[in-house]
Amino acid sequence: MAARWYVTTPTVLVAVLALLTGCGSGGGDGGPRSPGGTTSAVSPPPGGGDDTVEEDIEAAVRATDGYWSEHWTELFTGEYRSPRVSGAYDGAASDVPLCGEERLPDNNAVYCPAGDYVAWDMDLMRQGHRMGDAWVYLVISHEWGHAIQSRLHEELVSLAGELQADCLAGAALFGAARDGTLRIEEGDTRELAQALAALADETPWTDTADHGDASERIASFSQGAESGVRACLPDAVR
Numbered sequence: 001m002a003a004r005w006y007v008t009t010p011t012v013l014v015a016v017l018a019l020l021t022g023c024g025s026g027g028g029d030g031g032p033r034s035p036g037g038t039t040s041a042v043s044p045p046p047g048g049g050d051d052t053v054e055e056d057i058e059a060a061v062r063a064t065d066g067y068w069s070e071h072w073t074e075l076f077t078g079e080y081r082s083p084r085v086s087g088a089y090d091g092a093a094s095d096v097p098l099c100g101e102e103r104l105p106d107n108n109a110v111y112c113p114a115g116d117y118v119a120w121d122m123d124l125m126r127q128g129h130r131m132g133d134a135w136v137y138l139v140i141s142h143e144w145g146h147a148i149q150s151r152l153h154e155e156l157v158s159l160a161g162e163l164q165a166d167c168l169a170g171a172a173l174f175g176a177a178r179d180g181t182l183r184i185e186e187g188d189t190r191e192l193a194q195a196l197a198a199l200a201d202e203t204p205w206t207d208t209a210d211h212g213d214a215s216e217r218i219a220s221f222s223q224g225a226e227s228g229v230r231a232c233l234p235d236a237v238r
């Protein structure tokens with residue numbers, strides 16, 4: 001498992017792996033495995049790795065919101081406000097919820113600025129969850145990252161908004177692990193990297209709408225995971 005990790009993305013992931021072994025919160029005792037045979041992923045401290053997708057979604061929301069709620073005043077002025085959790089939708093249904101005038105996208109997840117809510121197509125969550133439950137944590141913390149961006153002064157929001165959302169996701173999840181509200185186990189970092197790669201663009205970032213290619217997404221997530229929220233802000237304001 002570790003070998004594969006190193007092979008896929010040498011420099012960045014070594015750093016995160018070092019962080020993981022250093023944080024002391026991971027049990028790594030070969031807990032329950034998912035039907036797919038992958039190692040159990042991110043889970044709340046009392047839980048195992050065989051949580052249902054719904055349980056993982058709930059835990060991901062709790063850990064992410066908890067992180068931002070706990071740390072906001074150390075980082076930014078004003079008070080933290082949680083986005084609304086609109087939650088699951090079916091992007092293929094005729095009555096898909098709207099964000100402003102637009103239907104929420106099929107097989108995707110969103111932060112909707114017009115309604116200040118996060119939502120996800122359950123097909124996306126179920127499919128990803130089969131590869132490992134870290135998927136759910138990544139998607140939710142990434143969309144939450146967009147909610148955070150919408151609360152920040154524009155100077156603090158990176159032009160590479162998608163990569164910044166990945167960075168904020170890493171900062172929140174690994175910050176929650178440091179707080180003890182989330183347990184990150186061996187195998188989770190590999191799953192996170194796989195999820196980031198699966199959701200990446202084919203080509204590197206060039207435009208504000210781009211998500212970045214796999215190595216950029218992994219690098220950005222790792223930056224937040226390793227160095228925290230401030231490392232996700234544009235150079236000029238750090």
Ligand SMILES: [Zn+2]
Nearest residue numbers: 142146162165
């Ligand atoms: Zn995004």
